[in-house]
Amino acid sequence: xxxxxxxPTHLIKTRGxxxxxxxxxxxGHNTVSWYQQALGQGPQFIFQYYRExxxxxxxxxxxxxxxxxxxxxSELNVNALELDDSALYLCASSLRLASDTQYxxxxxxxxxx
Amino acid sequence: xxxxxxxxxxxxxxxxxISILNCDYTNSMFDYFLWYKKYPAEGPTFLISISSxxxxxEDGRFTVFLNKSAKHLSxxxxxxxxxxxxxxFCAAVEYxxxxxxxxxxxxxxxx
Numbered sequence: 229x230x231x232x233x234x235x236p237t238h239l240i241k242t243r244g245x246x247x248x249x250x251x252x253x254x255x256g257h258n259t260v261s262w263y264q265q266a267l268g269q270g271p272q273f274i275f276q277y278y279r280e281x282x283x284x285x286x287x288x289x290x291x292x293x294x295x296x297x298x299x300x301x302s303e304l305n306v307n308a309l310e311l312d313d314s315a316l317y318l319c320a321s322s323l324r325l326a327s328d329t330q331y332x333x334x335x336x337x338x339x340x341x
Numbered sequence: 342x343x344x345x346x347x348x349x350x351x352x353x354x355x356x357x358x359i360s361i362l363n364c365d366y367t368n369s370m371f372d373y374f375l376w377y378k379k380y381p382a383e384g385p386t387f388l389i390s391i392s393s394x395x396x397x398x399e400d401g402r403f404t405v406f407l408n409k410s411a412k413h414l415s416x417x418x419x420x421x422x423x424x425x426x427x428x429x430f431c432a433a434v435e436y437x438x439x440x441x442x443x444x445x446x447x448x449x450x451x452x
Contacts, residue, residue: 232384259438270345270430270442271385284439318384320440328373328434332384 230255232321232333240339241309249304249336251319259283259325260302262294265316265335277302278325306338314340344368345433347443356452360418364431364443367412371433375440376405376416379428388429389416421450 233252241247253260259278263271273286277296291307300321306313316337320330346365354360364374372393377385391398391405391414398405404417418425431443 234384261438261440263440263442268444270347270432270444271440273439273441276438284436286439320384322438325438328438329375329387329390330438330440331387332377334382334384 232319232331234317234319234333234336236336237334238337238339240341242341243309243311245309246305246307247309247338249306249317249319249338251302251304251321251333253300253302253319253321254331257321257323257331258300259322259327260296260300261320261322261330262302262304263318263320264288265318266312267315271318274304283325309340311340314338342367343443344371344435345431345441345443347429347431347446349446350444351447351449353449353451354421356423356450357420360416360421360425360448360450362416362418362429362431362446362448364414364416365412366414366433368433368435368441369412371435371441373434374405374407374414375432375434376403377430377432378425379430379445385430418448421448423450423452426450 261276262274265271275285316335375390376388379385432440
């Protein structure tokens with residue numbers, strides 16, 4: 229059984245560009261959540277997907293969008309990148325929507341110059 | 342406004358002694374709490390959780406205590422080991438399984 233995987237590991241972009249981050253959930257998990265962790269802070273909830281539908285969103289602008297695929301893998305897309313988007317982006321999966329325990333991937337470190 | 346607060350940015354403990362990490366929350370609707378450990382360049386790893394119907398949960402060297410009236414929880418690690426050195430995050434479950442995290446506490450266990 230594989231855990232949560234994310235790609236790429238690191239990414240450097242410039243302001244105004246667009247980026248897509250990818251996540252494969254743990255085997256059998258149908259719920260995926262995305263978090264942004266800025267330096268020195270705890271992860272902040274971006275949004276959650278359950279069976280390909282968005283199921284809750286945090287305080288992030290619409291230029292943060294996502295997708296979940298039939299195999300429960302997921303993408304996070306960020307348009308019009310800003311310097312403050314530089315952070316570690318974490319994906320977490322859970323066995324089902326009602327599960328309270330989420331299992332995290334290693335994250336993607338995004339640097340916006 | 343931080344709903345989950347970890348007021349100690351760092352904690353240093355001698356190997357073999359007890360580590361106590363603290364967490365306070367403001368939202369009385371939170372009913373499930375988790376602790377995660379994070380090493381550099383890795384994602385957070387689930388450690389232990391507690392439901393609001395309990396006041397204590399143990400798993401090996403790790404025990405979490407919950408004081409609902411004080412809106413306070415703590416993680417005890419006994420005995421502390423050098424491999425426990427990491428950042429520890431307290432998190433509460435909000436509606437829809439959204440996790441609300443504290444800012445983390447860096448634990449250093451000295452050998």
